[in-house]
Amino acid sequence: MATEIREAEQNASVSDSDSGQSDFIETNEIPGKSSNTLLVANDSFEDLSYAELNNTIVASPMGTINSLVKKKAKRSLSLPEREHVEDTVSESEVDDSEVETSEICDDSQVDMIEARVTELSLQETTSQTADAQIPHLMTNTDTDYVNSPEWKRQKKHIFILSESGKPIYSRHGNEDKLVTIMGVMQALVSFVADSNKDTLRSIVAGDHKFVFMTRDHLTFVGVTRGKESTQQMFLQLTYMYNQVISILTHSTLTRIFKQHRNYDLRRPLSGAEKFFDNLLNLMDVEPGLLLTSVRCLPLDSNVRDIVSQTIAQHAKVKDLVFALIIAQNQLVAVVRMKKYYLHPMDLHLILNLINASESFKAAESWTPICLPKFDAAGFLQAHVSYLDEECQTCLLLLSVDIEAFYTLSECKAKIQERLIKYNALAAINNSLKRNSYSIQQCSISDLRHFLYKSRSTAQYTSPELEAPYNTKEEKERLFGLYYYLHDRIHTSGRTLKILFHVGAYETLLGWVTTGFELYAVFGPLVTKMSAIHAVNKLLRWIKKEEDRLFILSSVTF
Amino acid sequence: MSTKKKADLKVIILGDYNVGKTSLICRYIDGTFRPKDPTVGAAFFLKQWGPHNVAVWDTAGDERYSGLSHFYCRGAGAAILAFDLNSSQTFESLWARFGSILEAANEDCLKVVVGTKMDLLDQSNRDITPEEGKKLARELNEHLDFKKMPHEPYFETSSLTNQNVDEVFQFIFQYCLPLSAEQKKKYGKGSVIDLIENSDEHKSTRRCC
Numbered sequence: 001m002a003t004e005i006r007e008a009e010q011n012a013s014v015s016d017s018d019s020g021q022s023d024f025i026e027t028n029e030i031p032g033k034s035s036n037t038l039l040v041a042n043d044s045f046e047d048l049s050y051a052e053l054n055n056t057i058v059a060s061p062m063g064t065i066n067s068l069v070k071k072k073a074k075r076s077l078s079l080p081e082r083e084h085v086e087d088t089v090s091e092s093e094v095d096d097s098e099v100e101t102s103e104i105c106d107d108s109q110v111d112m113i114e115a116r117v118t119e120l121s122l123q124e125t126t127s128q129t130a131d132a133q134i135p136h137l138m139t140n141t142d143t144d145y146v147n148s149p150e151w152k153r154q155k156k157h158i159f160i161l162s163e164s165g166k167p168i169y170s171r172h173g174n175e176d177k178l179v180t181i182m183g184v185m186q187a188l189v190s191f192v193a194d195s196n197k198d199t200l201r202s203i204v205a206g207d208h209k210f211v212f213m214t215r216d217h218l219t220f221v222g223v224t225r226g227k228e229s230t231q232q233m234f235l236q237l238t239y240m241y242n243q244v245i246s247i248l249t250h251s252t253l254t255r256i257f258k259q260h261r262n263y264d265l266r267r268p269l270s271g272a273e274k275f276f277d278n279l280l281n282l283m284d285v286e287p288g289l290l291l292t293s294v295r296c297l298p299l300d301s302n303v304r305d306i307v308s309q310t311i312a313q314h315a316k317v318k319d320l321v322f323a324l325i326i327a328q329n330q331l332v333a334v335v336r337m338k339k340y341y342l343h344p345m346d347l348h349l350i351l352n353l354i355n356a357s358e359s360f361k362a363a364e365s366w367t368p369i370c371l372p373k374f375d376a377a378g379f380l381q382a383h384v385s386y387l388d389e390e391c392q393t394c395l396l397l398l399s400v401d402i403e404a405f406y407t408l409s410e411c412k413a414k415i416q417e418r419l420i421k422y423n424a425l426a427a428i429n430n431s432l433k434r435n436s437y438s439i440q441q442c443s444i445s446d447l448r449h450f451l452y453k454s455r456s457t458a459q460y461t462s463p464e465l466e467a468p469y470n471t472k473e474e475k476e477r478l479f480g481l482y483y484y485l486h487d488r489i490h491t492s493g494r495t496l497k498i499l500f501h502v503g504a505y506e507t508l509l510g511w512v513t514t515g516f517e518l519y520a521v522f523g524p525l526v527t528k529m530s531a532i533h534a535v536n537k538l539l540r541w542i543k544k545e546e547d548r549l550f551i552l553s554s555v556t557f
Numbered sequence: 558m559s560t561k562k563k564a565d566l567k568v569i570i571l572g573d574y575n576v577g578k579t580s581l582i583c584r585y586i587d588g589t590f591r592p593k594d595p596t597v598g599a600a601f602f603l604k605q606w607g608p609h610n611v612a613v614w615d616t617a618g619d620e621r622y623s624g625l626s627h628f629y630c631r632g633a634g635a636a637i638l639a640f641d642l643n644s645s646q647t648f649e650s651l652w653a654r655f656g657s658i659l660e661a662a663n664e665d666c667l668k669v670v671v672g673t674k675m676d677l678l679d680q681s682n683r684d685i686t687p688e689e690g691k692k693l694a695r696e697l698n699e700h701l702d703f704k705k706m707p708h709e710p711y712f713e714t715s716s717l718t719n720q721n722v723d724e725v726f727q728f729i730f731q732y733c734l735p736l737s738a739e740q741k742k743k744y745g746k747g748s749v750i751d752l753i754e755n756s757d758e759h760k761s762t763r764r765c766c
Contacts, residue, residue: 272619362583363600363615
């Protein structure tokens with residue numbers, strides 16, 4: 001970033017003589033605002049602090065499912081079936097535990113020794129000139145692999161390992177071959193924890209950032225030389241943690257490690273790699289994860305009403321907590337049980353489940369899923385089916401009752417029939433074909449792209465990526481700009497309300513209020529004044545289109 | 558759609574990860590073969606057999622979905638226990654893993670042992686002999702009357718070449734929901750009976766049991 005950077009950081013309250021401060025308060029009405037809660041919206045990026053880390057019990061709601069199940073039991077006056085809430089994990093022998101604690105001490109010592117031995121190789125991986133210096137006779141296959149240019153060239157690495165240093169997942173390469181390097185990571189984490197009674201958060205080395213997060217006996221490590229800040233990497237690791245919970249539940253995970261601290265977690269996670277891979281790919285292309293908000297499929301509000309009302313009418317079934325329709329990673333409609341809300345982070349896990357698996361396209365499916373923000377202790381059962389031949393519009397019915405499949409299958413048939421009859425499915429398909437909307441529709445000159453998040457509804461909107469952001473490299477660069485802008489505004493301790501940034505190729509304007517977050521990208525020659533005018537015009541345009549771009553009503557069963 | 562609830566027979570397929578359970582079912586239901594994405598949870602298919610509705614449950618082989626097994630096993634009239642003919646480990650799993658799961662099924666549940674990926678099998682170098690397979694099939698079905706069956710409930714199939722696939726399902730349906738010759742004729746224009754007609758073509762390639 002050697003280019004001239006001119007920045008104006010302003011607090012809206014401080015009036016600045018040369019900028020049209022009053023312009024900023026032009027819009028009284030916040031586009032996309034709604035008091036009807038549909039998604040949980042109180043979780044902002046700043047809340048995601050390291051302080052959370054030190055609480056071993058994460059502040060996630062527990063027992064929501066249990067209370068729902070109890071309610072159900074009371075209703076039917078029969079004995080509550082707990083089996084499906086508490087996942088079955090083979091009980092282990094109690095006398096194991098004492099033997100194991102001593103083993104663990106041994107393990108960690110070995111780790112430390114290994115760490116010293118391999119410290120050198122870590123340095124090598126971070127310095128670029130080390131390639132030629134590796135004494136080939138000395139290296140085993142593991143270090144060969146870690147030093148292969150292919151592996152080193154990757155922009156971002158994500159690792160998951162257990163407390164005892166056992167590899168669980170690696171984004172690139174086979175985690176089997178990464179035993180040594182994961183041992184080093186664990187050694188670093190436990191060294192800081194043991195000797196300083198502190199927590200290792202991040203290491204910055206050159207243009208690489210190493211971010212560490214330990215939760216529930218698992219260590220998550222992210223290594224990047226992209227534009228993500230450490231806090232943004234931390235958010236990504238949190239998504240990875242949520243994905244683990246989503247597959248296993250928090251209670252199962254803690255129970256496993258309580259019984260066997262050496263447990264190889266890859267076994268219960270076998271076949272789940274694709275969910276991790278897909279989630280990480282999604283993070284690189286989907287701004288919703290960064291903004292902890294979801295994108296809605298643009299749809300006429302009366303069509304959307306028909307869709308939600310149809311679901312509400314025909315899925316009025318006991319124990320059904322959420323019903324939603326999703327098309328190409330965009331939300332079409334959500335209907336929820338009274339008093340219960342869906343968290344955007346949970347919704348991203350649902351999107352990831354649908355996105356990562358082709359198998360739902362073959363037939364109606366029934367699968368357990370844990371939504372950590374809803375209830376990290378148990379599974380909901382998801383009835384998943386596609387409503388159209390092309391398999392684009394997906395209906396999800398989430399229930400606490402494992403026996404509800406056939407009932408929900410009937411609901412699905414009814415919903416499908418009605419949506420076809422009312423032409424709603426056709427409308428959804430048309431909207432998908434139209435490719436969201438072009439930036440030109442906003443008719444604002446020199447505005448190239450933007451992200452607009454309505455904070456009260458946890459939804460965001462943005463136009464299609466068009467030239468110049470139509471190549472992979474340019475898309476990545478644009479995403480990097482958003483990372484930068486987002487980070488500058490949200491950096492803990494010094495949050496900004498408005499940021500105007502002139503870069504070599506584009507000008508950025510970020511603006512955050514209590515009601516919304518706006519990140520806009522302009523051509524490079526735009527002045528501050530014209531950018532402010534453009535943004536106000538944009539807000540008016542979004543306001544005009546809000547019925548189509550956002551879900552503003554909240555439908556319950 | 559209340560028919561789904563009153564399916565006359567529930568058939569489930571069990572077996573280790575990646576033995577080809579979904580491929581077997583899709584070969585039978587859709588008549589096609591393509592490599593399948595791993596199943597998530599359990600998937601539901603409905604099939605007509607004469608006047609009857611048959612519910613077919615395809616299940617994921619991954620261990621983490623074992624919490625679901627009670628749900629799909631309950632009330633099952635027949636179970637297909639699938640293993641990869643090229644992997645003795647998947648054969649051993651049938652005993653070790655799925656025997657206990659099936660306790661939730663009907664008492665008179667028919668258990669059909671099905672070897673998959675016949676097309677990949679090198680006949681001269683087999684890990685599992687047909688005799689072992691048949692032996693397992695007999696042991697699993699001790700409670701049943703073998704006289705009602707044309708042969709042991711053991712098949713070797715290939716979803717790629719469609720070898721023996723239809724036979725598996727016909728064997729099950731004919732055992733659990735026998736159709737009279739008259740009924741067969743009546744529903745003869747349907748896909749079900751087409752399969753029987755087609756099965757003549759396979760008779761030459763068939764048979765291991």
